[in-house]
Amino acid sequence: MRSHSSSISGILLVIFLLLSFLIPGNYAYAQEKPQINVGGALRFNYNLSSWKDGQKERGGDFGYDMFRINFDAAWKDIYLNAEYRLYSEAFGGGFLKQGWVGYRFNDRDEIQIGLNQVPFGLQQYNSHNWFFNLTYYFGLEDDHDMGIKYLHVGETFEYDLAFYKNAEELRFGGDTETSPNRYSYDVVGRNKEVNQVNGKVVYKFGDSIKNRLGISAQYGGLYNLDTKETGSHNGLALHYELDFSNWNFKLQAMNINNDPKNLPGESDEILQMGAYGVPYEVASDFNIYSLAFSKSIPVKLGPISNLEFYNDFGYMDKKVESFEDSFMNVTGVLISAGHVYTYVDYAAGYNHSWLGGNFVDDFSNGNPDAKWEARFNINIGYYF
Template sequence: MKITLLNTYSWLLSSLFLVCVISPVQAQDEPEVDVGGALRFNYNLSSWKPEQKQRGGDFGYDVFRINATGSYKGVSLNAEYRLYSQTFGGGMLKQGWFGYKFGELNELQLGLTQVPFGLQQYNSNNWFFNLGYYMGLEDDHDMGVKFIHTGEKFEYHIAFFKNAEELNFGNNSAVSFSRYSYDVAGANKEINQGNIKAVYKWGELFQSQLGFSAQYGGLYNLDKKKTGNHWGLAAHYELGFSKWNLMSEFMIVAHNPENTPGTSSEIITMAAYGAPYEVAADFNLYTFNISRDIPVSWGPVSNLKVYNDFGYMQKAESSFEDSFMNVTGILVTSGNIYTYIDYAAGYNHSWLGGNFIDDFSRGNPDAKWEARFNINIGYYF
């Protein structure tokens, strides 16, 4: 498998070079650059924070981000840099890649690009994402090269990722916790990952997309200097009808690290936003989302999107407690201002009450559902 992944990486890099040098490109005399971004503020009131409840919740800074896209002589750029508070990881590059389109349907991307796995761009409607995001399975971005074919009926992605975001470049250094995407951290590092995704699209009144995804890669252990592996399979379906949208997904995920003696192989460490936590090494993930757009004309308000997103993490280890997440909310569109009003509930969920460190691994058999009322207001420019 290792030889196959490296050969795929070499082939994709060679293809990128050849199409950039040999393929005819549309004449473009001047570079085109667009810069945008967003400023977001957040209010939250959490059931597990008694003093915060006495204050009536907290309202403060969420993130400031800059987006840049550009093109010149057929070569494109897409980048997004985010600046969170220091507590949540500070500044970080969410994505950043160079692209080249040849023909109307094919594109190569090189750099920090989205991993083609599951429903995309998001498997959720709300501000919190769905449960898979917290295991690195939604809106994940890694360092590598990706080929995309987008046809009217068929769409497929083939990618190779050398590793996740690398900031330290040390001989034996762990990954930085200051990252947007959740990745394996601690004593293990993701390396040499291959991805394949295929989607079939049909229907006009009922617009359907049925897809399958697969990924396989290595887990390099910094202590033992040996490489384990991780893999995932996913089946996903999306339906659009009038103003309704339905998304469903099923995933099987496994991690097999080469840990030192005495370290459990049933648990891996993952990190993002400046902090690590534990995740069950093997699990199934089920998600189901439904939403409806409601056009309105209330001054600047043009649309209301109501939704409910549900996620269930079924852990393979029988002594672990499963995790759940459900978010009910409304997205309010007012010109360039987008406001998410969410009621997010979690059971054994690291970001929704309980013990942050091991909710997604061992869990707590005595846990109870906790909830967070959240309003995120952003101006996107």
């Protein structure tokens, strides 16, 4: 995968886009007048962390989390979906979470072009809590990249095919590193994600017990800004989800491999990944396993209509034997009261950058002397 392959892929992408919009669709959903819907959310957060002595003495901290605005627009079978988020400056400030233009061929087939969700693993989420599961911190849950995706939703099978030119690009210099100011984790530093292909198939079965059994695969390049060579990355995921009588179970296993073409003397066993304005190190090759379940209980407690109790667990098995593995477990409840949704979580982590570690290398080398740390968190959001 050299420079000429990138040019060819760009030409193929343009041709595919043109053909896609020239194919006549089924206009069962067509409307003559454009429709626009605007929504959003405002969230606040309280947290108390076991590894922050000053915070413990204060009894925790309560502050601003995020404000977002959502746009949905449609004209005939062409539609728009976009979400912009504004975090504090320390967490990257403002950035586009997702944004694409779509086209519906019929009631089962559509295409999305732009910053859309990568079809890999359980979706929309591999978790129930505010922190997500461990998969999120490596760009493997609710990830969004720049490309084109075809979706088919049938009664028995669903499948997605996608091509991503790169992660969301905010800097367009020839040798400019990818910015870490983003919602979902991507490779940053001296390597850049390029020309990624994704495929996903889900088999659905059962009536009173609904089952979704699927497999996902992805393969792409890692362009190194120093060597001007393109390495590779690939992933394979097996996933299963069950819904039964207000219970939800999610089970997933992933195999992830990265082969960057770094300068001589630089380790290829570690990558830099970034989001929310800050990069950190991640092991290049690992397996990751997760198990999540929840139980929803309808209630009538003033404005509260539902309580969803859950536990989400993740385990990162790093392939380099000298690296220390990482763990994460979140136990909590989601409280629904009209437009207000409140997550009450107890999140625990071992060699986890966001849960008590030294942040920089917990997901790569790790620390054999690390101990489990925890954060009690309450996130309150009004969604409109």
